[in-house]
Amino acid sequence: MQTTMRITVAVYLLLSLGHAYAVPSFARQTGLSCNVCHSNPPELTAFGRNFKLKGYVLSAMTENDKVGNSKDLVLSKYIPISAMILISNTAFQANQPASQNNAASFPQQLSIFLAGGYASHFGGMAQVTYTHSDDHFGMDNTDLRYANEQKLGGKDWAYGITLNNNPSVEDLWNSTPAWGFPWISTASGVGPIASPLINGGLGQDVAGVGGYSLWNNHLYTDISVYRSEHAGAATPVTGTGQAFNISGVAPYWRAAWQQNWGGNYLMVGTYGIYLSSFPGAVSGPADRYVDPSMDFQYQRPIGADQLDVHGTYIREKSNLGATYSAGGASSPLHHLNTFKIDTTYHWRDKCSATGAFFSTTGTSDSLLYAPAALTGSNSGSPNTSGYIAQFAYWPVKNIDINVNYSGYVKFNGARQNYDGANRSASDNNTVYMALWLNF
DSSP states (O other), X not given: OHHHHHHHHHXXXXXTOOOOOOOHHHHHHHTOOHHHHBSSTTOBOHHHHHHHHXXXXXXXXXXXGEEEEETTEEEESSOOEEEEEEEEEEEESSOOTTOOSOEEEEEEEEEEEEXXXXXXXXXXXXXXXXXXXXXXXXXXXXEEEXXXXXXXXXXXXXXXXXXXXXXXXXXXXXXXXXXXXXXXXXXXXXXXXXXXXXXXXXXXXXXXXXXXXXXXXXXXXXXXXXXXXXXXXXXXXXXXXXXXXXXXXXXXXXXXXXXXXXXXXXXXXXXXXXXXXXTTSSSSSOEEEXXXXXXXXXXXXXXXXXXXXXXXXXXXXXEOHHHXXXXXXXXXXXXXXXXXXXXXXXXXXXXXXXXXXXXXXXXXXXXXXXXXXXTOOSSSOOXXXXXXXXXXXXXXXXXXXXXXXXXXXXXXXXXXXXXXXXXXXXXXXXEEEEEEEEO
16 A cells, blocks of 8 residues: 555656746736746746745836725735646657557646735735646645845845745745746656655645745745645545655755856755655654755856756655555665756747756665556666756747657666566657647
């Protein structure tokens, strides 16, 4: 049972990657074009990072645009609502067993955003999403925040409080998991058997609160704590059937230093989470994870164009005492190393081309990573590596035409017969075509 839950979660991680967020209600609120905050959505510019840092409250409202005009009530006459539709088709290099080639999703995703400034120092982005595979709406990434600023040591100090449902969704950069590349991707492919917990494993399954600050426009820090909330499950939480049930709270940390010189911008940082979890219950034997991570982001304008580079490295150490005791692992001690780097060249605000490389290696375990047709590992190894090439064209600022090729060099431990059913790593390669509309 524990093995099944681990595989299910790992597959979900890959298939849930690639949520795209560019919210036109922010443009309506600020009176600014999308490319002021985004290189190409959802990649944030320096202005976009500052807008998020300060609580999404910047506004171009005149007195005629407001309802109320006092410190107790300042509301826009226009409800801050946006919508996003993602329509896609995925072609597989080799058909999945007993399935047709080409998976059309119409839509793959439809999202409604309540995004904007709610009060003078309070704003947010709350998202509800319909997904084709589930055929229902559910709560998606949400970040609500109070923000303010003052002087500290004679330097500017911006600070705030965040309420969110996904560790790293509050982050300002596109190098951490919630906002990392690929911006959009297939929901129909086959996912690797293993991924670090911080790489999306808790998204929309937790509720968190934390404090953050940026001092002297250089040093960013964030400390948050998370509890399991299991959207869609009955309350109070029993943990039945859930892979992760947090014992106490799970602390998340983030620190980053950003620096400009000449036309260059560089951020280097660290982030991570510690989690003690009861699999399938709210008490008893526990599994423990710690995910210390490093990341960077580099940006440089090249005439009217721009180059962006993002990278992250996650080193997960786990003691799966509960899973081992239940017979779901051959050993309690494991580790996973995940590395990802992507480079995007933007031709003005019309086109972008991205190349990415990713790799996960870790401890082999024939029970935790068991053989299974399509999704399993014949060798018990989680080792997976591959690449992504993506081209995006924006005929207008709120429409993206996207083509993505994803390829695997190794999958679940091998190039050939990785699952014990004679499937090759390259059989999981995909061509993904999408139309992304925001309004």
